[in-house]
Amino acid sequence: MTAQEKQTLNTNNIMEEKLNLTQEWDKVFPQSNRVNHTKVTFHNRYGITLAADLYIPKDITGPLPAIAVSGPFGAVKEQASGLYAQTLAEHGFLTIAFDPSFTGESGGQPRYVASPDINTEDFCAAVDYLSTRTDVDPERIGILGICGWGGMAVNAAAIDTRIKATVACTMYDMSRVTANGYFDAANNADARQSLRQQLNAQRTKDYAEGTYALAGGVADTLPADAPQFVKDYHAYYKTPRGYHPRSLNSNGGWNVTSSLSFLNMPLLSYASEIRSAVMLIHGEKAHSRYFSEDVYKQLKGDNKELLIVAGANHTDLYDNLEKIPFDRIAHFFRSHLK
Numbered sequence: 001m002t003a004q005e006k007q008t009l010n011t012n013n014i015m016e017e018k019l020n021l022t023q024e025w026d027k028v029f030p031q032s033n034r035v036n037h038t039k040v041t042f043h044n045r046y047g048i049t050l051a052a053d054l055y056i057p058k059d060i061t062g063p064l065p066a067i068a069v070s071g072p073f074g075a076v077k078e079q080a081s082g083l084y085a086q087t088l089a090e091h092g093f094l095t096i097a098f099d100p101s102f103t104g105e106s107g108g109q110p111r112y113v114a115s116p117d118i119n120t121e122d123f124c125a126a127v128d129y130l131s132t133r134t135d136v137d138p139e140r141i142g143i144l145g146i147c148g149w150g151g152m153a154v155n156a157a158a159i160d161t162r163i164k165a166t167v168a169c170t171m172y173d174m175s176r177v178t179a180n181g182y183f184d185a186a187n188n189a190d191a192r193q194s195l196r197q198q199l200n201a202q203r204t205k206d207y208a209e210g211t212y213a214l215a216g217g218v219a220d221t222l223p224a225d226a227p228q229f230v231k232d233y234h235a236y237y238k239t240p241r242g243y244h245p246r247s248l249n250s251n252g253g254w255n256v257t258s259s260l261s262f263l264n265m266p267l268l269s270y271a272s273e274i275r276s277a278v279m280l281i282h283g284e285k286a287h288s289r290y291f292s293e294d295v296y297k298q299l300k301g302d303n304k305e306l307l308i309v310a311g312a313n314h315t316d317l318y319d320n321l322e323k324i325p326f327d328r329i330a331h332f333f334r335s336h337l338k
Contacts, residue, residue, distance in 0.1 A: 016041055017049040017107045027078045028242050029319065034058055035089040044101065044125035046118060051105035052098035052126070053077050055089035062135035064094040065142070065337040068126035072318060073114070073148025073172060074217065074249035076104035079242055080146050080318040084169075088144075091330035093337075094136055098126055100149070104246050110212050112248055114148075114258040116155070116175055116265045123149075123156035127163060140164060140337035144329070146318065147288075148172040150280075151267050154295060157278060158270040165277040165336035167329055170317040173291045178262035183290070192263060199263075202256045217253040229287040232315045242319065271295055277303040277336035281325065283312030303336065 021039045025031050040054045057064075069085040070077070077085075077097040085097035100122050101115070102108035123143050131138040142165035145153025150171030157166040180187035206212050218237045222230065236242035237249045244250055278299055282292040289308070296306040309316070309323055316323040 016043050019049055019051050019105055019107060021051055021105055026244075027082050028240075028244055029083045029086070032086050032090055035086060037086070040096065040129075042098075042125060042129035044118070044121050044128075046101070046121065048101045048118070049107040050098050050101065050122060050125065051077070051107075052096040052129075053082055053085065055086050055095045055097075056135070057089050057092050057094070060092055062094070063137040064092070064135060065140035065333065066094040066096075066130040066133070066136040067142045067144055067333060068123060068130060069095060069097045069144045069146070070100055070122065070126075070152070071146030071149030072170075072249075073174060074247065074254065075147070075237075075318075076244055076246045076248075078104075078244050079247060081149075083319055084144060084146065084324075087326050088330060088333070091326070093330075093333065094130075094133075096126060096130070098122065099246075103248060110255065112212070112214065112252070112255045112258070114174070114254055115261050116152075116267050117261070119149070119152045120155045120159070120267075123153055123163075124160045127156075127160055131162060138162070142166060142333050142337055144169065146170060147314075148174045151175075151291070151295075154271055154274070154278065154280075155267045157274045157276055158268070161276070163276055165279075165333055166274075167279045167281065167332065168292065168295075169281045169324070170283060170286060170288060170314050171280060171292045171295065172288055173267055173295065175262040175265060175267045176291070178259050179266070182287070195259070196263065199257055199260050203260075206257065212255040212257070214252040215254050215256045215258075217247070217249045217251050227287070229314055232313050236315045236318055268295060268298070271298040272300055274299060275301065277305075277332070279305045279307065279329070279332045281307045281309065281317065281329070283309050283314060283316050283323070285312060286314040286317075288314050305332065 081097040085095035099106040150168030
């Protein structure tokens with residue numbers, strides 16, 4: 001056993017939950033012959049063990065700059081985050097794509113719960129893990145979040161000074177969209193009170209029945225009048241392009257009551273105090289574009305950047321290699337992880 005393997009097994013002498021990790025390649029994207037891939041685990045501050053895919057560029061000696069990747073909201077590491085991590089490893093970074101707490105191959109009970117606090121912590125825990133690897137330079141660690149995990153990533157940048165650079169792609173602010181509705185159309189006390197009543201009634205029902213109702217992922221069959229962005233989600237999560245059996249959005253969705261904490265705990269409250277570098281990337285035609293544009297207005301300093309990708313919609317930045325600006329992303333990380 002190598003020293004690195006012993007280190008992985010003995011992280012701060014804390015026993016990690018033994019996870020049942022799939023060893024075969026089960027991603028929705030092809031495996032690169034330019035990087036080495038293995039499965040790893042690490043734990044967060046709440047004792048939850050997280051599963052990750054580790055990608056290390058071949059024929060490059062360390063210590064390397066490292067990037068932790070997660071998202072989209074309701075996806076797993078075998079989908080978009082893995083594609084980003086593998087591609088950035090091809091650009092010379094050591095990367096991990098991890099499943100957030102309670103989802104995918106990661107631990108945590110009950111399943112399919114999201115939390116603004118715990119999921120922000122998941123990024124910080126990834127930095128813990130990367131910082132203690134002997135093949136990583138702990139002074140050159142960045143994170144990248146996609147969709148809802150873009151918001152978590154920016155939130156992590158506001159609390160974790162070890163993060164030197166953050167990229168958020170096609171970002172959602174999950175607390176804002178939960179509390180206010182899309183485009184802030186339900187931003188009023190009565191609408192939120194109605195939602196609170198529904199969610200708390202569901203809590204009672206869940207407890208009485210000893211289970212947690214699921215909200216449902218993307219519908220198998222869409223109505224003809226479905227909004228275009230819902231059709232875009234369907235084209236990713238419900239077709240061979242992006243379907244994965246462990247993906248929440250491809251299947252049963254989040255627990256209904258996951259929305260409760262997002263109503264009461266707004267993300268990005270301290271985005272204006274982030275001193276490290278931040279790059280926000282969004283599609284020109286994305287329904288969610290306003291999230292990145294509004295967060296960018298909060299950011300201060302000359303190391304912040306907003307990149308709008310011409311002609312791209314929200315899900316184009318999940319896997320469309322002609323739209324995802326990987327060269328720009330790699331250049332941003334190189335510039336700030338030095």
